[in-house]
Every structure is written in structure tokens, then in C-alpha cells.
Amino acid sequence: MIRFLLRRFVTMAVTLLIISALVFFIIKLPPGDFLTNQIAELRAQGESASIAKAEFLIRQYGLDKPAWQQYLVWIGVMPGPNGFSGLLQGDWGWSFEYDKPVVEVIGDALWLTLLVNLAVVIFIHVVSIPIAIYSATRQYSVGDYLATFIGYIGLATPSFLLALILLYYMNRWFGISIGGLYDSQYSGEPWTWAKTQSLLSHLVVPTVVIGLGGTAAMIRRMRANLLDELGKQYYVTAKAKGLAPTKALLKYPFRMSLNPFIADIGNLLPHLVSGSVLVSLVLSLPTVGPILLSALKSQDQFLAGFILMFVAMLTVVGMLISDLLLAWLDPRIRMGSGR
């Protein structure tokens, strides 16, 4: 088990390293950067004091160096103007657009992003497992068809539009205020019970919207898995021997069908994170999504780079967790890769 863990951690570190190079490359793709654009703009206005400041920042962050050196400084394996100070040392860089360190710009947003994604994962599992069991045990019933139909709709509707429509009707029918993750009066306030309550009620729409596509896919796969298991002889035997139906179902076929289900968490996460970015933009949730979009548009490279890294990190760690769970559940996997 320890060897398996070690192997898994090493692969994860290598993956993250490659991802960081990819992210940096993509961010550097458009010509110029935030500061050079700003300097050109300031030149046009003839403000020399601000130009001096921008040029100082360029030197401080080594933006005048070649891209590969900038990359090495950014991840923190090469000394920059202020020594080794990069992602590895916990220095997330400077946001030029906000004129603040990246930590301050996205501090709260990181936790809220985590929270939203966690809520979605829980939602998907809580909703799709019972529905899948229902649909598999009562195949071709009205409820089964209904679940399949809703599943297909969830698969095909663009989530951002669903978000927009649900947002409108939630406000109209239930009076939940529009957008954001908590009521506007709480922004900047310390966390109190009232603020938490407001947060929870605002969490409903985003969770449902982001989770719907994933729920649909999960129901479909789980139903197919369970149907396969239900046709097998051990289940027939268990029932013939007089095991109570619920127990017969939950104790054997259900556990068998859970296995691929957990393996799927890894595939599910990238989609969820994508979905949450998009939906956050529409619902103006204070997660990293909207910040990422504006950072990309203004070429605020350290901010955009860090958010992309964070999102990738979220998925990679999620996949790690799913792999560990799977290894814990299924000894074949542990043994197979522990060689």
C-alpha cells in the first residue's frame, strides 16, 4: 500500500509540473503582457510617473527575461529578483490588474470554489444513487422512463442557460435573491450564522445547475452497471434462498456496481470544475471563475496562471482521492500497480 501511495504521489507531482508548463505556455501565447500594454497606454497619455512604476514592476517580476526563465522563476526553482520565490515557496505572485498580491485578490474565492464543488459532488451522489437503484430495479417503468428523459435533458441543456432560467424562477417563486453566494449586505462582513444561512440558501441553484449534467451521466452509468449485476446468478440465488429483497440488493449487486462509480469521480471532476467556472460567471458567484475570465482578458498573467493551476490542482487531487478510494475498495488494483 505504501509503495502504491508513493508511486501515485510521484505521478501526481510530475503531472502537476507538466500542467504548470502547459499553463504558463498558454498564458504567454498572446503577444505582450499586462504591463507592456499598460506602458504603451500610459505613454500615449504622457504620464511618466506611472511608467516608472510599471517599469519597476517589470524588472521586479522579471518580465524582461526570456519566457523559460520567467517560468522557472514563477514555479520557484530559479532565483528571481527577490531570490527563490515562486509557487513552490507559496508565493503566488502579483496581480497587476488589482495592484495587490494574488493571495489577497482570490483568498475567499478559493474556499468558496472548493465549497461549491464539494456541494456539487455530494449532490450528485445523493441524488443519482437512489434514482439509479430505482430505475434499475423497476426497468421500463414510468419512473424509469422519466428519469432517463430528465437525464437526457440534463445532458443536452447548456448549463449556463439553465442557470439563468432557474435563477429567474427561483427568485420569482421562492424570493431567493439574485446572483452571488450570499446577500449583498454580508459581503466583507465576518462569517456569522446569518451569513452562513444566506450562503446555504444561495448555494441551491448553483449546485443543482452544475450537478445536473453529472447526475444524468452518473444515473445512466450506475443503472447500466446495476442491471448487469442484477442479471447475474448470485443475485438470483440470494433471492431464491430467501434473503430480504432490500438486503439482497444492497449487500451484493449494489456494492459491485459502486466500483466503477468511484472510478468515475476522477473523470467527473474536470467536467464539474469546468461547469462551475461557467455557471459562476452567469450567476456572478464569488468563485475563481469570473476572476479567471477577466484576468485572461487583461493578460494579468500571474493571477490567471495561479487560478488555472489551482483548478488543475483541484482535479488532480480529486483524481488522487478517487484512486485511493478505489484501491482501498478493490484489492486487485492495489496489488496490480504495487508491483
Next chain:
Amino acid sequence: MNTALPSKRHYVDPAPFDPGKTEPVGAESESFYRASSWQLMWWKFRRHKVAVAAAFVLLAFYALVPFVEIVAPYSQTQRHGDFLYAPPQAIHLMHEGRFIGPHTYPYTYSFDLESFRRVYTPDTSKPQPIRFLCRGDSYQFWGMWEMNFHLVCPPEDGTMFLLGTDRLGRDLLSRIIYGARISLTIGIVGIAVSFALGLFFGGLAGYLGGWVDHVIQRMIEILRSLPELPLWLALSAALPANWSPILVFFGITIILGLLDWPGLARAVRSKLLSLREEDFVKAAELMGASKQRIIARHLIPNFMSHLIASATLSIPSMILGETALSFLGLGLRPPVTSWGVLLNEAQNLAAVQLHPWLLFPMVPVVIVVLAFNFMGDGLRDAADPYH
């Protein structure tokens, strides 16, 4: 004691044995045994009613693509300054209890000073017949010929906004029809890119094996663990702002295809690996077939059907991806019209509340995505005709 049991008795058929004679095969099963695998797939696909229906829907949509200018009642840029945000107009057949053919009622416009909204009320006293096979807004057919022929035109000096108009008074139905051209081709072109990449890398990994396989496998794993949308965002933000809309279109398609190929490559690789061990490949090898022949005649046709099925299943994600990117303003930009660009205008709550018809472009998106999913399911089942 009894003699030997009947089953133990040795039995010899007195009839003469003819080794050339075999079990007669019925005409039906004979045609089944002789059918090519493509034919078997077709038979199996045909049985999947929903998939066939979905295929027809898609056929209808794609048949529209070359002729959008003719089908759309208006040209996509025609603005109607007097009809900004006009709600959808209905087509009526009966006027005052009498059948007079399809017609619309003209809108009379007033401005509500209380709510600051434009109010359009149909004037039911003046029916205006819709024209068919007629001359209307002129356009450049395929960018070459100046034409003004339309299947359906609005009435003479009347209007026909079946799905309402947008903020510049452009007919939404016509714009959706024009948008179909871009939105539908983007899925196909994107999948072509990802298909080529997937075939190349998957083929390389499955065929060469060894460290090439290892490297490509790791590459696939890394790409698959990346969340698509943030990367799409980053890549499309990297498209130069001074590119022409057509270049942006190709840029976006390539971006969509670039992140989609790992799934296909993985399928190609595993199929190649498993097919290599099949008996018919061994037989061909023993009969002295060259490597090229085995690959071209035996391997590729066998996994092509699977590939086509899984490619069909990933077209929807491309269409949805384009829609999402354009919706955020990072994908295609006006004057190019796609469903995502149209939905970009419905981005705020005012659209949902005041002009709900601006959300209509989502209907074709949902229909096409569903149809591709159903057809892909049917194709996937049919792709393996021997099971």
C-alpha cells in the same frame, strides 16, 4: 440383468455418407451469413428506432446548412429600426371565420411610459398574406451570386417575425437559421481535427508500443485530467484580436479539437491492441499478407465503426463548447452568427424577464445535441454487429 442401455448401443446410419453435403441453410440466414459487416451494422442500426429518427432530424438540419440564405425569410443583417425587441408574431390561417391562407397581422407600436417598454399590439383588422417562393431581401448566395429568392417571404410592406426580433430589430428566426451553418459545421470540423489527431496518436501508441506508447499514454492522462473550459478560455483568449472572423472560427474549432482527441486516441489504441491478437489477423499473417494490407484491410475497417460511433458521441460536447465560449464573448464574434453568439445577447436577467424569445436559440442546440446523443448510442450498439 438387462442388456445394454439404449444409449450405449452402437448406432450406424444405413444411409450412404456424402461428405460434400451440408446442412441446408435457409434463404434468410444465408443472406445473414453472407452480408458484409457494414450491412450487418446497417440492419442492426435500423432496428434502433430512436436512433433512426435522430438520424433523420440531423439529416434535416444538415441539409439546411448549404441553403440557409434561401430558407431564411430575412437576410441576417437586415435591421428593422421600427421593430426593436418585437415579440414573436403568430401565423394565422382564418380571418373573421373565413380561410384566407397563411397571414400575419401588422404590429402597431406604442411606448409604455409607465414601464418604459415598447409595446407591440397586432392589428387584427388588416390581414397580410405571407408569400411563398418569392423575392425578398437580397443576399450573396455562397458569397458568389447576387440573389433575392426565398422559400418564404414576409408580406409585401408587412412583417413576419415568427420568433421576434433582437435589440437591433433583426429577425431572430432568420438569424437562428444562419447560425445553424456555423454551429453545425463547427462540430464537424472540430471532430475532424480531433479524429485525425486521435487516429494518429492512438495508432502510433497501439502500433509501435514501447516507450512511444508510454509517453502518449501519459500525455492522454494529463490532458484528460485538465478541466476543459478554463483551458478553452485561456486558449481562445490567446487568439489575436485582429484576426478576421473566419480565422477566429478556425482557431476556435482547432482549440475544441485539440483538447478532445485523447478519448479517441485511447479507443484507437485499445482497439488496435485487442484486434492484433484476433484469429483473423493471425490467419492473414500466416497467409503471407503484408503489414500494410493487414492494417488497411483488416484492422482499420474493424475499428472504424467504433471510432465513428464514439466521434458522433463527442460532437455534442463541441457544439456545447462553442456555445459556451461564444456566450462568454471569447468564442466567435459578430458579425459571425452562431447559436452561441445569439445566446450571448440573452446573457442577462432582463432578457429572461422582458424578451424571453431571445432564449429561443437554445432549442435547436438542445435538439441537435440530443439527436447526436441518440444517434451515437444507436451507432455504438450497431458498431459491433457480431454480438
